[in-house]
Amino acid sequence: MALIKKEQLQKFKRKANDLLNRTLDQHITLAVTGLSRSGKTAFITSLVNQLINEGNNSHLSFFNPVHQGRFIAAKRVPQKNLHIGRFEYDASLAAFCNEPPSWPQATSGISELRLAIRYTPKNSLLKYAKDTATLYLDITDYPGEWLLDLPMLNQTYEEWSESTYALMLESPRSELSKSFIEKVNQLDPFEPVDEQHLADLAKEYTELLHQFRHDLGLSVIQPGRFILPGDLADAPILQFFPYSAFENIDINAYQNAQDDTLIGMLRARFIEYKERVVRKFYKEHFINFDRQIVLADCLTPLNNGESSFNDLQHAITLILESFNYGQSSLFSRLFSPKIDKLLFAATKADHVTPEQHQNLASLLNQLVYKTKHQLNYETIEMKTLAIASVKTTQVGNSLHNGKPLPVLQGRRADNDKLITLFPGAVPDKLPKSSFWDDQQFNYIAFKPQQICDAHECLPHIRMDQAMQFLFGDKMK
Ligand SMILES: Nc1nc2c(ncn2[C@@H]2O[C@H](COP(=O)(O)OP(=O)(O)OP(=O)(O)O)[C@@H](O)[C@H]2O)c(=O)[nH]1
Ligand SMILES: [Mg+2]
Structure with a gap:
């Protein structure tokens, strides 16, 4: 009798477990885009690297599941769509482990990678259920140039x-x-x-x-x-x-x-x-995306000058059209959109000193919001952040005319020499024409720092905040 009861109880436990897992397991597709060289490959490589090596000296304190001690582990699992190219995580990461380290190769087209992230839900429920859940994250990398075609x-x-x-x-x-x-x-x-x-x-x-x-x-x-x-x-x-x-x-x-x-x-x-x-x-592809991050390299156009910067602004206006879900918008008339969160990230923030990060985010905010207020985005939550997927510089202080001046130190990408510089100030507003007359922004491409092996976490700036916005809410 006791045996039957025990068996029944175990069966019940298993069923409850299955049921709970089915309801707790979630699945979202995260699309990563940006114009060529904006940093998509570096972003995805860093995101995967941070998550699968979490605990090994990772720095994800603004990612709630980690901060609250509920993150268990993440691993790569076979991707969902077999007809789409695989995101080459191993090859991209290997570049950072090379001697000397290098940046991953440029990519073209669309690719995919799936992560299974296990965590403890916040309000762990039934007594008999195993209290873990899995978030399946399908990450898609595609060129931002493709979004420029929508108006056509x-x-x-x-x-x-x-x-x-x-x-x-x-x-x-x-x-x-x-x-x-x-x-x-x-x-x-x-x-x-x-x-x-x-x-x-x-x-x-x-x-x-x-x-x-x-x-x-x-x-x-x-x-x-x-x-x-x-x-x-x-x-x-x-x-x-x-x-x-x-x-x-x-x-x-x-x-x-x-x-x-x-x-x-x-x-x-x-x-x-x-x-x-x-x-x-x-x-x-696009109508299946749940969450989207658009990476924008604002620093290179700032360095290139007025016409390059204005053209970036024009491109962002065109790109935003794909997220304009108001009733009368072109997009809504053509497709049934799903994206409910959109992050605009100013990449390569490690090229400027930390006190400039706020300006960099504000600048991108202005580029985005100038258009945003004319359009109807009430169904999408939007945010802007300044990030570095892979931080290449150290911050220090120097004296300039007797006053402390924050400076950056890093290895130049072109000749591997260690340099210390103050790269210049980033305007916090869209620059007026006069700004360009004496613009002195000094953009120098840096080499990444070497990591010893694939289990080491890449140094970054605000990747954890990006993750929290993009899928932290799905891991409650
Ligand atoms: N310092 C710094 N440089 C970065 C970072 N991310 C990207 N870069 C630089 O930007 C270049 C392009 O980065 P990728 O990640 O390859 O950009 P992408 O958008 O995938 O480029 P395509 O594949 O050509 O479309 C890199 O080779 C680096 O020089 C970053 O976080 N910090
Ligand atoms: Mg790429």
Whole structure:
């Protein structure tokens, strides 16, 4: 009799356990984006490194599950979507263990990694249940350039061409664009298409976009996939360009142009790109994201000058459109969004002294909120933070004109020399034109510090606050 009772009790315990685990186990998808070189790979590598090595001298005191002693352990588990590339955590982390250490390689396209994080829930319930729960965190890395394409969905080929040339005719793009625009002006849009010629011009347009990004330090690049083609490299869907002379052509003839004319084929590829590339990304990936972090490197544009900084602002405005969930917004009309928390993080904060961090966060806040107040974000909780996924500098004090001045020390990325410097002050507001006349911000890329093995935690700034905002609330 006693035996039966004991067995029943154990069965009951197991059932209660299963039930509780089922209700406590949670699953969220965290999307990490930002323009190229903004620090996505470094961020994900650091986040995973901090969580799986928690307890080994990690510094996550602003992450509540750790602070409250409820964090148990985190481990990598096989990712959910097998058709998406794997985020190369081991290779990225190995770069920091190298002798000498280096930064992980640039990545392209989308990749995924899944973490299972075990913790004790705050109000541990039933007497018989094992009181742990698991949060499954699916992390997706994708290029922020892809978000710059959203407005194209609302544009016809003529409208897109017009808005693109408006930008290309303005400084600083205009100087570089001259020869391309002249070539396009000379085309007969109704001639039978020569596909090779079209491909050559599309290549030239793509090269221009690369120059805008890398030589001029600009952020607004459209179509975004042209500079980050991934597996679409050389596919005809990425071979088109804006047409420059709509005002000179007969609009009826344009409407009736067949796909085998130059203009007809440009238009057809533009439409195909919108459907098969832009819309596909939103439908297959974006609408599944629960939480989003957008990384922004504000310091490089600040260092590059006014046009680079203003272009970053323009890019942020375009990126924000994907999070504008008001009833009448483009996004809500096209898709059913899910994201309820959005973190904007100013990355590489270890390039400035700590008393400048507040300014860096305020600056990004202004870049974001300038647009935010015009849009409808009531369904999304937003925050801005200044972070360093991987801290590369030490902070010290120096004397300048008899007064203490905070300084940074780190190893230069270009020659590995140890330097001490005051990199300059970050404005806390959007800079006025006069600011750029005597702007003296001194941005120097640093090498990461070496870590001894994969179980050591990377030094960071405010990664714990980022984690708390992004998924700490799911671990109550
Ligand atoms: N000092 C410092 N530099 C950083 C940090 N994060 C990124 N960087 C620098 O920024 C570069 C780009 O970082 P990644 O993490 O590769 O950026 P990404 O957004 O993944 O870049 P793509 O893969 O090219 O899109 C690195 O090689 C570093 O030089 C950081 O926290 N601190
Ligand atoms: Mg990357």
